[in-house]
Amino acid sequence: MHGRRSPVSEVGWDSDPLVAGWAGLPSLSGDLRADVCVVGLGGSGLAAVGEVLRRGLSVVGLDAGRVAAGAAGRNGGFLLAGPAIAIHQAEAGWGLDAALALYRQTLAEIAELARLLGPGVVRQAGSLRIAGLPGEPADAAEEADRDKELADCEQQYQAMLRHGIAVQRYDGELGRGLFLPGDAAMNPARRALGLATLYSAQARLFEHSPVTAIDGGQVRTAAGTVSAGLVVVAVDGRLELLLPELAGRVRTARLQMLATEPMRPGRLPCPVYGRWGYDYAQQDAAGRVYVGGGRDHFVEQEWTHLTAPTAGVQAWIEQVAARFTGGPVRVSHRWAASVGYTPDARPLVTEARPGVVACGGYNGTGNLVGPVAARAAVALGLDGTAPPDCFTR
Ligand SMILES: Cc1cc2nc3c(=O)[nH]c(=O)nc-3n(C[C@H](O)[C@H](O)[C@H](O)COP(=O)(O)OP(=O)(O)OC[C@H]3O[C@@H](n4cnc5c(N)ncnc54)[C@H](O)[C@@H]3O)c2cc1C
Incomplete structure (x- = not known):
């Protein structure tokens, strides 16, 4: 960069x-x-x-x-069960059997990784999906989007309950959304x-x-x-x-992340993702916070085979990091890598x-x-x- x-x-x-x-x-x-x-x-x-x-x-x-x-x-080190899209959306697009089969196999994959590698690598802490980002919305548009996402969280909640997948409503320091106890995190x-x-x-x-x-x-x-x-x-x-x-x-896209200097632990008890999953953060045992996101704001430029981080995306992620941690951050590392998308x-x-x-x-x-x-x-x-x-x- x-x-x-x-x-x-x-x-x-x-x-x-x-x-x-x-x-x-x-x-x-x-x-x-x-x-x-x-x-x-x-x-x-x-x-x-x-x-x-x-x-x-x-x-x-x-x-x-x-x-x-x-x-x-x-x-990001998130071990989120299920496909890239939420279970109720996968159910609508692919059919219930296909969506549920993938959900169950990915849950089993967490258990298998934990068995093979132990709790030192696989942290079975659950995950938080929150509507929007932590903190006050910057404007009316952000507030409206958060309300819309909260309604989507509720749909996900109902779908998961229907299919016997563990889920709880979340209302706490980071905002409102869902806690998914079956998920995990890792380096x-x-x-x-x-x-x-x-x-x-x-x-x-x-x-x-x-x-x-x-x-x-x-x-x-x-x-x-x-x-x-x-x-x-x-x-x-x-x-x-x-x-x-x-x-x-x-089709190949670049995704970018950063890591902060170690910070006081406690605010992010498990991996947390917000704003429709576009932005995400987790804190490791040493206190470093790992943050990524912004894909939706940089769609065209990130259809690339390049893997160097860029100033624009990193600036977005840095302000996301401040929202997740509740204050300014000191960045120690920045990087990017390629992933593949399908239609x-x-x-x-x-x-x-x-x-x-x-x-x-x-x-x-x-x-x-x-x-x-x-x-x-x-x-x-x-x-x-x-x-x-x-x-x-
Ligand atoms: C910034 C970022 C954040 C992400 N966050 C998450 C997350 O939190 N949770 C999640 O589930 N997913 C996340 N993803 C997606 C996830 O990382 C990938 O989908 C997954 O790691 C793909 O792993 P893979 O083994 O299939 O392939 P890759 O890691 O893409 O590739 C496997 C290997 O192939 C090798 N390779 C490539 N070309 C050749 C060649 N010609 N010869 C030999 N070897 C070759 C590469 O060196 C590489 O080591 C994220 C991705 C990025 C970039």
């Missing part, structure tokens, strides 16, 4: 000692053979690796950079590095090995190849650069080429949906099982 707004243009999560101390994995050199090759070692690719191992097959995993070098290690880099550590005992995983071509069961990097019966491409943003035939089915908010699980399945297009919310999609991609590739209706095939 350029200009005076940039104290440190790097990822706040990486200041965690366990992330900063990551010993790294080798890069690929030479020619390997495996049952399955997974391209992309974010949360989704690592779930695919775990699924292949569970089936007793051999797997090689490749990442262009460090594990979770992309959005999987650079996001996303720690999640991915933790999974890579678990799986590297059985899987052959490589970092700093960008894939340059995938054809005829062969995956190529600059210094080696992997021959595999199935290739699973688990890349959310920039997927259409690796598999150009998916252009038009997924109807339904993620993609598809056979892109013979022997090559791909998953991505999580519409800004892939921490839980991504692993669910990745397992569906493995089942599609190995068993020919059609992905469930919550995905576009």
Whole structure:
């Protein structure tokens, strides 16, 4: 990022000692053979690796950079059950069965992550959806939008009650909205590095090995190849650069965040999102507040493959941070990453080429949906099982 707004243009999560101390994995050199090759070692690719191992097959995993070098290690760290759109909207758009199936699988994914990684990584604190942003509305338009969103919260509340999903109305210091006790939060880099550590005992995983071509069961990097019966491409943003035939089915956008210097804990007891989910914040155990948002205010300029933060979006996020924390903030880190969007908010699980399945297009919310999609991609590739209706095939 350029200009005076940039104290440190790097990822706040990486200041965690366990992330900063990551010993790294080798890069690929030479020619390997495996049952399955997974391209992309974010949360989704690592779930695919775990699924292949569970089936007793051999797997090689490749990442262009460090594990979770992309959005999987650079996001808000929210583990929100359900699809990118609220359950009542998904129900209206996709049908009840598809919406509920995804909701239940993502709840199960939180439980599985907590089992694998423990409470040090997965904080099962619930989440807060509030109408608008904390604090007084700046003008009549903001007030009207907040009222509209409060009515939408009520619709979500009624839908969740109907379907037996835990939910409570919230009316407190941060405003009014809903508390969703089943949700959780994490440092996303720690999640991915933790999974890579678990799986590297059985899987052959490589970092700093960008894939340059995938054809005829062969995956190529600059210094080696992997021959595999199935290739699973688990890349959310920039997927259409690796598999150009998916252009038009997924579109890449940049999302931006910042982290603050440690602040007094207490005001944000769990991850909180407001203004229709566009703005969000969570505070970690060290007191740092991680804040992102503004996508709706910068739609056109953020349809980009670039991943550097920009002054305009960062200025928006900084004032959002002040609303969430209740006062001015001191920013320590600013960053951005690529994510994929689909036309109807339904993620993609598809056979892109013979022997090559791909998953991505999580519409800004892939921490839980991504692993669910990745397992569906493995089942599609190995068993020919059609992905469930919550995905576009
Ligand atoms: C700022 C921001 C905030 C977000 N907040 C949240 C949130 O709070 N909750 C939530 O659920 N979602 C959130 N998201 C979305 C979420 O981060 C993504 O949907 C999810 O992390 C995607 O993970 P992934 O493993 O599918 O793919 P990615 O992380 O996109 O990619 C996986 C890996 O593929 C690798 N790769 C790419 N090209 C190649 C290649 N040619 N060869 C080899 N490897 C390659 C990358 O290096 C990367 O490590 C946010 C995203 C951003 C950017």
